[in-house]
Amino acid sequence: MTDIIKHECGIAVIRLLKPLNYYYKKYGTWQYGLDKLYLLMEKQHNRGQEGAGLGAVKLESTPGNEFIYRERAVGSSAISEIFSKVHSSFTAFSPEQLNDIEFVKKSVPYAAELFIGHLRYSTTGKSGLTYVHPLLRRNNWASRNLALAGNFNMTNVDEMFQQLLEEGQHPRDYADTFVMLESIGHYLDREVQYQYDHVDKSNLNGQEVSHIIEEKLDIPFLLKRASKNWDGGYALCGLIGCGDAFALRDPWGIRSAFYYHDDEVVVIASERPVIQTAFNLKKDDVKELQPGEAIVIKRNGNISLNQILNKKEKITPCSFERIYFSRGSDYDIYRERKKLGELLVPEIINAINDDFDNTVFSFIPNTAEVAYYGMLEGLEDHFNHKKAKYILEKGSSLSKEEIDRILSKRVRSEKVAIKDIKLRTFIAQGTSRNDLAAHVYDITYGSLRRGVDNLVIIDDSIVRGTTLKQSIIKILDRLDPKKIIIVSSSPQIRYPDCYGIDMSRMSEFIAFKAAIELLKERGMQHIIDETYEKSVTQLHRKKEEIVNYVKDIYAPFTDEEISAKIAQMLTSKDIKAEVQIVFQKIEDLHKACPNNKGDWYFSGDYPTPGGNRLVNSAFINYINGQENRTHQFTLNFSNKE
Incomplete structure (x- = not known):
C-alpha cells in the first residue's frame, strides 16, 4: 500500500496446561510460555507498532504478590523493550534459584502459566502508555482482577458509557x-x-470460600450480559486473576481470531499462520473462532467453546484482512491475493489495448507482490491462449521459424519500482517534504523502451493517492513510458471504517474527492447540499434509524468515471505519459475472498447500525470543516431518546 494507514491490533494468549516443571524437563526451560508469546507477538508486529504490552497470571500466587504482572511500552521497539524488562527482572535471582522450579513458581515474576500479549495501533486519536493494552482492573480478590486486551473499535461508546452511569x-x-x-x-x-x-460458608474459611467462587465463576454468562448491546468489530481477550481466561469475537465476524489447543497448551492469536509458525502446526490444526463465539479456559484447564451472541444473519469478516493487513504466508490469504491479481486481467488487457509486445508489467513493493504473481499468471494464460489461437488459424502456412518466434514471446515483467526505506526516515516538515517524498521510491533504469512501452504497475489499494502523486507517478514517468496504468487489487475506497482501521475522515479518500469534483464540474452541487441536509436531520436519531445518504455522492457516476477523475487529480502537469487507473470490482473482490465479504469501505454497506452513524457524522464534519476522529462518539450522548 503506497498510502500507509494505521490499522488493526494484534492479540495473543497462551495458557500452559501442564505444571512449569513439565516444560522445564521437556523443553529445557520454564520460560516456554514466555518464549512462545514473544514469537506470537513478533510475528504479528505488522499489526501494531505504536505500543505493546504483556500480562501474566500465576496460578499459585502467594499472598503478598501480584495476581497479574504487566509490562507495557510505546514505540516501534516496544516488543523488545517489554521482554527486556521481563528478563531483567530475573537478574535479581541466582542461577541456583532460577533452576529451582518450586522457588521460581513462588518468587519469580512472570514465571506464569497464563499470558496475554497485545500490539497496538491507535484508531481513536488517543495515544500514550495509558492506552496501551492490556488494561488492568485490580482488586484484593483474585477473581475480581481483570486484564483486558483486544483488537476492536466500538461505534456506540456513548450508549455503553450511559449504561455504566x-x-x-x-x-x-x-x-x-x-x-x-x-x-x-x-x-x-x-x-x-x-x-x-x-x-454455604459454614465450616469454611475465607480462602476456601474464594476457591469455590473461582471454580463456579460463569464466564460465558457474564460475557453475555456485558456484550449484549455492543456495536462494533472486536476480538477481545481477557485474563482473570484466579487463572480463568477467555477470547470473544464479534457476532458479525468483523475482526479475526484463531486458536489451537492440545494437552500442553492453549493459544489464541489474530492470525492463523503465526500460530502455525510458533508451534510448527499444519493449517487444519488451527481453528477460527466463530462470530459471536468465545473460547473459555478455566483455571483447572477445562476448555469450552460458547456461543455468547447469536451469529448475525449476514456475516461480514473484514476483506482488508485478506487484501493487506494479515500476513501473506497464510495458506488461504496467499491464494486469495493471487486471485485478486488474476481477476484484474480483463481490465488490464483493455487498458493496454491487448498490446503485449509493447507493455511491461510490475508492482509497487511490497504488499502487492502476491497479487502481482496472480496477475502475471492470468496474463500468461491469456497470452498463451492468444498465441495458440493464432497458430491454429494460420495452420500449415506458418513456418517452423515463425512458430518458434510466436512461442518464444513472453509477458514482459520487470522489477521497475524499488522502495528506498532508509530515505523515508529523513522526510521532514516544511517545503522540502514534497521534494523528498518524490524520492521514497526509485526506478530500474533501462527496464522500458523509452516512448514505446506501456507500463502496468499493481498496488494493493489506493486510499489518499498522496504517494502516487508525489512520488510513484513522477519517478515512473522518468522512464518515458507511452502510458502508465496503475492497477489497484482492491476497489475504490469510498467510505470511513469504524471497526479498527484508521480511515475515518472523508477527505482522506481520493475517490470521495473525485466524486465531489465531478459534482461541482457538472453543475450538480445540489446533490452535495441535499446529502448534507439529509445527514443533519439524522443527527439525533437512534443509530438503528440512520441511513447512509453519502452513497448519493457517488450515485450519478460510473466506477470508470470516478477512476478517470482520480487519474486526472493524481497526474501533475509535468507528467508526460498518459495515466490511467484501474480498480478491482467489488463483485470480483467477493469472488477472490468468498469468506470475507466485509466491504463497507468500498460499498457503504455497514454491517452494524453504528457504521451508518459514523459515515453520517463523517460527512457532516467534512462539510463543516471539522473532521475530528472522536466527534462521532459524542454526537448523540447528550440527546438520548
Whole structure:
C-alpha cells in the first residue's frame, strides 16, 4: 500500500496446561510460555507498532504478590523493550534459584502459566502508555482482577458509557477501551458477588470460600450480559486473576481470531499462520473462532467453546484482512491475493489495448507482490491462449521459424519500482517534504523502451493517492513510458471504517474527492447540499434509524468515471505519459475472498447500525470543516431518546 494507514491490533494468549516443571524437563526451560508469546507477538508486529504490552497470571500466587504482572511500552521497539524488562527482572535471582522450579513458581515474576500479549495501533486519536493494552482492573480478590486486551473499535461508546452511569458507576475515561474494561469488570464483580451469596460458608474459611467462587465463576454468562448491546468489530481477550481466561469475537465476524489447543497448551492469536509458525502446526490444526463465539479456559484447564451472541444473519469478516493487513504466508490469504491479481486481467488487457509486445508489467513493493504473481499468471494464460489461437488459424502456412518466434514471446515483467526505506526516515516538515517524498521510491533504469512501452504497475489499494502523486507517478514517468496504468487489487475506497482501521475522515479518500469534483464540474452541487441536509436531520436519531445518504455522492457516476477523475487529480502537469487507473470490482473482490465479504469501505454497506452513524457524522464534519476522529462518539450522548 503506497498510502500507509494505521490499522488493526494484534492479540495473543497462551495458557500452559501442564505444571512449569513439565516444560522445564521437556523443553529445557520454564520460560516456554514466555518464549512462545514473544514469537506470537513478533510475528504479528505488522499489526501494531505504536505500543505493546504483556500480562501474566500465576496460578499459585502467594499472598503478598501480584495476581497479574504487566509490562507495557510505546514505540516501534516496544516488543523488545517489554521482554527486556521481563528478563531483567530475573537478574535479581541466582542461577541456583532460577533452576529451582518450586522457588521460581513462588518468587519469580512472570514465571506464569497464563499470558496475554497485545500490539497496538491507535484508531481513536488517543495515544500514550495509558492506552496501551492490556488494561488492568485490580482488586484484593483474585477473581475480581481483570486484564483486558483486544483488537476492536466500538461505534456506540456513548450508549455503553450511559449504561455504566445508569448502573451507578463513574467511568474514569470515555475511550472505548476503558468503557469495555469497566463493563466486563462490572459484570465480573456481580458474578463474584452472586457466587459469594450462594456459597454455604459454614465450616469454611475465607480462602476456601474464594476457591469455590473461582471454580463456579460463569464466564460465558457474564460475557453475555456485558456484550449484549455492543456495536462494533472486536476480538477481545481477557485474563482473570484466579487463572480463568477467555477470547470473544464479534457476532458479525468483523475482526479475526484463531486458536489451537492440545494437552500442553492453549493459544489464541489474530492470525492463523503465526500460530502455525510458533508451534510448527499444519493449517487444519488451527481453528477460527466463530462470530459471536468465545473460547473459555478455566483455571483447572477445562476448555469450552460458547456461543455468547447469536451469529448475525449476514456475516461480514473484514476483506482488508485478506487484501493487506494479515500476513501473506497464510495458506488461504496467499491464494486469495493471487486471485485478486488474476481477476484484474480483463481490465488490464483493455487498458493496454491487448498490446503485449509493447507493455511491461510490475508492482509497487511490497504488499502487492502476491497479487502481482496472480496477475502475471492470468496474463500468461491469456497470452498463451492468444498465441495458440493464432497458430491454429494460420495452420500449415506458418513456418517452423515463425512458430518458434510466436512461442518464444513472453509477458514482459520487470522489477521497475524499488522502495528506498532508509530515505523515508529523513522526510521532514516544511517545503522540502514534497521534494523528498518524490524520492521514497526509485526506478530500474533501462527496464522500458523509452516512448514505446506501456507500463502496468499493481498496488494493493489506493486510499489518499498522496504517494502516487508525489512520488510513484513522477519517478515512473522518468522512464518515458507511452502510458502508465496503475492497477489497484482492491476497489475504490469510498467510505470511513469504524471497526479498527484508521480511515475515518472523508477527505482522506481520493475517490470521495473525485466524486465531489465531478459534482461541482457538472453543475450538480445540489446533490452535495441535499446529502448534507439529509445527514443533519439524522443527527439525533437512534443509530438503528440512520441511513447512509453519502452513497448519493457517488450515485450519478460510473466506477470508470470516478477512476478517470482520480487519474486526472493524481497526474501533475509535468507528467508526460498518459495515466490511467484501474480498480478491482467489488463483485470480483467477493469472488477472490468468498469468506470475507466485509466491504463497507468500498460499498457503504455497514454491517452494524453504528457504521451508518459514523459515515453520517463523517460527512457532516467534512462539510463543516471539522473532521475530528472522536466527534462521532459524542454526537448523540447528550440527546438520548
